[in-house]
Amino acid sequence: MPPLHRTIPALRRLRLANTAFQQPAHLRLRPATAPLRCLHVTPRAQEQEKAESTTSASSADHAPQDAPDRAQSKIKYTSDSYPDLKRDSRFKKVSKEDVEHFKNLLGSEAAILDGVTKETGEEDFEQYNSDWMRKYRGQCRLVLKPETTEQVSGVLKYCNEQCLAVVPQGGNSGLVGGSVPVFDEIVINLSRMNKVRSFDDVSGVLVADSGVILQQADEYVGEHNHIFPLDLGAKGTCQIGANVATNAGGLRLLRYGSMHGNILGLECVLPDGTVMDDLSKLRKNNTGYDLKQLFIGGEGTIGIITAISILCPQRSSAVNVAYFGLQSYEKVMDAFKEAKKQLGEILSAFELMDAQSQQLYHQASGAKLPLEGEHPFYCLIETSGSNTEHDSEKLNAFLEHVMSEEIVADGVVAESETQLQSLWACREGISEAGQHWGGVYKYDLSLPLPELYSLVEDTRKMFEGNGLMHPEDEKFPVKDVVGYGHMGDSNLHLNVATRRYDKDVEKALEPWVYEWVSKRQGSISAEHGLGLAKKGFIGYSRSETMIKLMGKIKETFDPNGIMNPYKYI
Ligand code: FAD
Ligand code: MLT
Ligand code: ZN
Secondary structure, eight states: OOOHHHHHHHHHHHHHHHHHOOOOGGGSSSOTTSSSOOSSOSSHHHHHHHHHHHHTTSOGGGOOOOOOOTTTSOOOOHHHHOTTOOOOTTSOOOOHHHHHHHHHHHOOGGGEEESSSSOOOHHHHHHHHBOTTSOOBOOOOEEEOOOSHHHHHHHHHHHHHHTOOEEEESSSOOSSSOSSOSSSOEEEEOTTOOOEEEEETTTTEEEEETTSBHHHHHHHHHTTTBOOSOOOTTTTTOBHHHHHHTTOOOTTHHHHOOHHHHEEEEEEEOTTSOEEEEOOOOSOOOSSOOTHHHHTTOTTSSOEEEEEEEEOOBOOSEEEEEEEEESOHHHHHHHHHHHHHHHGGGEEEEEEEEHHHHHHHHHHHOOOOSSSSOOSEEEEEEEEESOHHHHHHHHHHHHHHHHHTTSSSEEEEOOSHHHHHHHHHHHHTHHHHHHTTSEEEEEEEEOOGGGTTHHHHHHHHHHHHHTOBOSSOTTSSEEEEEEEEEGGGTEEEEEEEESSOOHHHHHHHTTHHHHHHHHTTOBSBSSSOOTTTTGGGGGGTSOHHHHHHHHHHHHHHOTTOOBSTTSOO
């Protein structure tokens, strides 16, 4: 036990910081009390305007820095940015007859956005053609929105027979260009398949359509004192079927584990229209190959997930969030070790943010940061348990320890729901902040913890040396290099915030980043997937044998290659 005379002042310092941290609601990037934390409603241009007008209500010293009008600037077609990518001539172009067929099949005006037989403007397709990062843009002229599994089956069967390429699409918040067409593929958008099928509050098993929005699923099970075992910054937009298709990790994987463990069953439609009904609610089922696992993280390349069965844990009644400033990455590792040791079973998140990421968030959003003064590193710790008194006791002992041992230099603990949301916003708001000046090169990496942050330092050094980076000068493409991520899962997010997408920046980063990661036996994609962005680099994380086997799986399920072509492997 640390001596009392050291622990008491440390705790007092925490409490003082806490009462000083009263961030007005209007400074936050997104309102915590809104029924849906809808980060990215479409059309995105409106969302951009909304975010800017919200943040510009802040006082002058916290006003967000001006960014170029991204909403107005057109995203380049993927086919122009990547001229080496060629349209596969095996795929048929959508005809009037095809559209007629889909109209009969889906039977509703709301189910089709038709630019083949109608004079529908390009802008109507923008939200389906372009991705969240504004980096990839396809040229699709037909969007289908089936409402039932039978309709998905009919659509795929026809596409397979006619050799029409398709892209399954959820909330289009993916970060690897997987959810938008590359050329003229048909978009199959799952947003109309949005019903909860059943929930059992004894077992905690939820069965729901794949198009249910993640936040709505969480609110639904929340009414029954359960929690959806996944949470991420795009929860107001992304869909649960797509979360499974990307094997999304998110903020609480440390506590609840991955989709591979939580998914009990899936209903999927194969490219030839076959419905694979494996919507099991069983926790144990050792009867043959576990085929559903292939669809988890399959990114829409072997079929469309139409419903999921998932195990939802009991919701914790006591949730605490603390935000710390630390002097070095070594101290962050010490804090993590202590958190595991002392908070053990109640630890539900341990997130890392560097000073640059917090500055970027502050500059882009105008939000005040929780701590006075700057620290090279920050981390956010969340505990979730069932007994407030017990959890507080544990948390206080932990806080006393890390403060008195000077592992943590300063910190705050949320004392209200608003503060808790504001602390989380400092972490979750980084993704959006990175985009503020024009675009962002995103790397989502699994790395051994001791070396995790060295990649950020090396990347920064590289840009300091190659003349591509300047914090203020618009002539330089790169604004800053930031590091953050899910420390508890050894998952780093390396982001290079840029003023525009630039081939010199891309060339400096790739394959350099992947080589760096491969040398340390890391993974070039921890949780975002491969999509189009990482397709060419899978060899840095998987052996030739494994890639060949993956190719065979693809061929078996999708011999005509119509599912999400040009991506994944
Ligand atoms: P989309 O982007 O529409 O699609 C993603 C992929 O899944 C595409 O390849 C698509 O073809 C395929 N797909 C979609 N629906 C289906 C279906 N029903 N059947 C088969 N294939 C399908 N990801 C994380 O892992 N962790 C995070 O913490 C995280 N935070 C994020 C924060 C922000 C602000 C943003 C913008 C994104 C974040 N993401 C994160 C990435 C993204 O939200 C996830 O990948 C999410 O699971 C994608 O869901 P979506 O509905 O938007 O899918
Ligand atoms: C996150 O953890 O915030 C997400 O994975 C998104 C991102 O990398 O920006
Ligand atoms: Zn993440």
